[in-house]
Amino acid sequence: QVQLQESGPGLVKPSETLSLTCTVSGGSISDYRWSWIRQPPGKGLEWIGYIYYSGSTNYNPSLKSRVTISLETSKNQFSLRLSSVTAADTAVYYCARVASSSFFLHCDNWGRGTLVTVSS
Amino acid sequence: DIQMTQSPSSLSASVGDRVTITCRASQSISSYLNWFQQKSGKAPKLLIYAASSLQSGVPSRFSGSGSGSDFTLTISSLQPEDFATYYCQQSYNSPWTFGQGTKVEIK
Numbered sequence: 001q002v003q004l005q006e007s008g009p010g011l012v013k014p015s016e017t018l019s020l021t022c023t024v025s026g027g028s029i030s031d032y033r034w035s036w037i038r039q040p041p042g043k044g045l046e047w048i049g050y051i052y053y054s055g056s057t058n059y060n061p062s063l064k065s066r067v068t069i070s071l072e073t074s075k076n077q078f079s080l081r082l083s084s085v086t087a088a089d090t091a092v093y094y095c096a097r098v099a100s101s102s103f104f105l106h107c108d109n110w111g112r113g114t115l116v117t118v119s120s
Numbered sequence: 121d122i123q124m125t126q127s128p129s130s131l132s133a134s135v136g137d138r139v140t141i142t143c144r145a146s147q148s149i150s151s152y153l154n155w156f157q158q159k160s161g162k163a164p165k166l167l168i169y170a171a172s173s174l175q176s177g178v179p180s181r182f183s184g185s186g187s188g189s190d191f192t193l194t195i196s197s198l199q200p201e202d203f204a205t206y207y208c209q210q211s212y213n214s215p216w217t218f219g220q221g222t223k224v225e226i227k
Contacts, residue, residue, distance in 0.1 A: 044221050045164065101169065106169035
């Protein structure tokens with residue numbers, strides 16, 4: 001069973017860059033898409049984007065100018081960078097594996113999530 | 121963006137009840153619809169993908185139906201561990217979008 005674990009700072013200052021890493025264990029990072037999703041406290045889920053193992057990406061247009069998702073295949077990790085953060089970026093950030101069944105994409109394995117607070 | 125609207129936003133039900141949650145997309149999304157369960161403080165868990173395919177390991181009391189723009193998640197006999205918030209999500213178009221959630225509470 002594949003497991004995912006988010007890591008990174010829990011506190012980021014406004015205008016700085018949020019950086020998180022997701023470590024994948026129990027399976028290879030190849031042959032899948034890998035996604036980031038976030039959830040502000042007490043609110044719903046927002047998809048941030050995903051990266052394919054080939055390196056191609058698909059981002060939410062609402063965040064596209066500030067988001068970079070990258071892969072480090074040698075470490076079985078993928079990462080999220082979100083620049084120029086504000087308090088509105090305070091959320092639990094989840095990483096997830098994206099499975100495909102006859103072109104139907106779905107996040108079938110999730111990390112436990114990590115709370116990132118944007119505050120000075 | 122495709123807007124996903126769930127109803128109801130919350131419901132109260134008893135153990136053993138049949139529960140139905142609906143999800144409507146603002147345009148046709150074929151069967152590109154997933155359902156997740158989220159318990160307090162936990163990550164979402166995939167229940168149903170492609171509108172009606174049961175994810176491995178998920179109890180058979182969960183089922184999904186629908187296509188186009190109208191979808192349903194049904195719990196045939198509500199169990200104590202099913203009290204949670206449920207989300208639908210479309211993967212037909214980017215950006216992927218989620219419904220606002222339906223909270224299932226104990227009656």
